Amino acid sequence: MLHLLKRLHMFARDRRGAIGVIFGLMLIPITEIAGVAIDYSNAARLNSRLKAAADAATLSAVRDIAMGVSTTTAYNKAQDVFKSDLYRTASLQNATISFNTVTQPKLYTTTGTYSAQVATYFAKIIGVPTVNLGGTSSASFKRPTYKNFFIVVDSSESMGLAATTADIAKMQANTPDTCALACHTTEIVGYQSNELYAKALGVTTRLDVVKQTLKNIFSYIQTNSASGFFRFGVYAMREKLTPLNPTRSLSTLSSDYSNLSLVVDNIGLTATMSGLYGMTYLRSSLASVLADIPTSGDGTTAATAENYVFILTDGVNDVSDGDTAYNKASVVVCPGSTHCTGPIDPTWCDAFKTANATVGVVYTTYLDVGIHYPTHVAPFASQIKPKLTSCASTGYFYEGTQGSDISNAMLTLFMQAIGNVRLSN
Structure with a gap:
């Protein structure tokens, strides 16, 4: 019995191999953190693409409206511009944009509010299957005077x-x-x-x-x-x-x-x-x-x-x-x-x-x-x-x-x- 207790005491005091054990225990969260970083980096890249498409669509809408095109027609065309710019961006899900235009004397300002989602690869392990993207794009057009x-x-x-x-x-x-x-x-x-x-x-x-x-x-x-x-x-x-x-x-x-x-x-x-x-x-x-x-x-x-x-x-x-x-x-x-x-x-x-x-x-x-x-x-x-x-x-x-x-x-x-x-x- 005394021999067994002595062995247990020596094992408790032995520090050899501790780093390997600690690394093994930490490997899982480190891997997950790196994966989440990759997910969010990918989301930031796609958000830039999304914003560029929204900018182009908003510019299209405000220019057409200032030139006398009906709001419905201008917005429909702008929607097409938005979708066309995102055609090859399959990673984006549920991409949408809506427009609102404020008219002042000779000045038109259109705001496009956009949103989309991007699926995650690593963050879904911790319960985050998608990242929500979105924002606004504003464009102004000073209508030419005759x-x-x-x-x-x-x-x-x-x-x-x-x-x-x-x-x-x-x-x-x-x-x-x-x-x-x-x-x-x-x-x-x-x-x-x-x-x-x-x-x-x-x-x-x-x-x-x-x-x-x-x-x-x-x-x-x-x-x-x-x-x-x-x-x-x-x-x-x-x-x-x-x-x-x-x-x-x-x-x-x-x-x-x-x-x-x-x-x-x-x-x-x-x-x-x-x-x-x-x-x-x-x-x-x-x-x-x-x-x-x-x-x-x-x-x-x-x-x-x-x-x-x-x-x-x-x-x-x-x-x-x-x-x-x-x-x-x-x-x-x-x-x-x-x-x-x-x-x-x-x-x-x-x-x-x-x-x-x-x-x-x-x-x-x-x-x-x-x-x-x-x-x-x-x-x-x-x-x-x-x-x-x-x-x-x-x-x-x-x-x-x-x-x-x-x-x-x-x-x-x-x-x-x-x-x-x-x-x-």
Whole structure:
């Protein structure tokens, strides 16, 4: 008996192999904890997928509703977007989303409330067969306001200036009169057409840049579902100018952007009255555009659209023999007494502002390339930019010299006006 008790006492005091015993006892909970961690890591990954699908669906819903689609139709489409994004995520069970939209003046906010479950592999051993996922996604869409754009393109022969320094040099090197402008158009009998030289040499003129940029803008708008909110009227200085009717309306207000692009293609350099000049009658031109502008509104409907007048010009106004005092108000120099010139008078733009229209100006810098610049432009050249700046509404004046500068100035001006189409998540 004493021997047995001694053995038992020695066994109780023996610590050899304790770590193995303890590890064996702890292995089960350690394994379970690791398994639960894997389950919840998988759930977090799937929750990110679920949220991404909810974000896409909510954005789809709010955009469609803001564009006039019925709530039922928009929500059904958004449900399809949600399901489509989760199509290959079989681990998610009972994935659902519901929507609610709050409307404020010109601002729509849709909230998507989503939920789903994901089965566990290890946590179910401790009585947790699934993990619940869910959350909300919110998207806002500032509905575009209806806007009318009246685009006035200076197509006088000074806009035939080659658009880059390299092309200016090319024109001067390859024309009989070393003219850097595509002046003297094909319509002038008895004069060599520098316009044909420009085309044959592959020279891009400033007018070419303006036209291409307008078409790019139309293409950009056409790809957005908001395109119906923007209408354009395109104006150009008449090909055959008369002082009493100097502006030709090339299109009425339209949102047919494909047709508008064709209209822009038809803008050509002005044929001249005297065989020497393609003139720009800015004052009477702007006055005739004013007559076409409807009453400006808050942009809530097409009938109450906001109005914008965008003038693309080098800012020099011409006056010739036979013009009335109405046009001669701008005269600064008359070197030959038959062809007078001067800078735009910013007060000519005031009528647009009084009518609550926003006036935007892109100034295609008038460069000294010889020809008639010393006599007809140099005396007032320093006044052109300040006067055009005053003509424009605050913050709506831009300038471009080279072709890319002109294009970027135009794009910046237009995006400033239409760039309020934004989605936020």
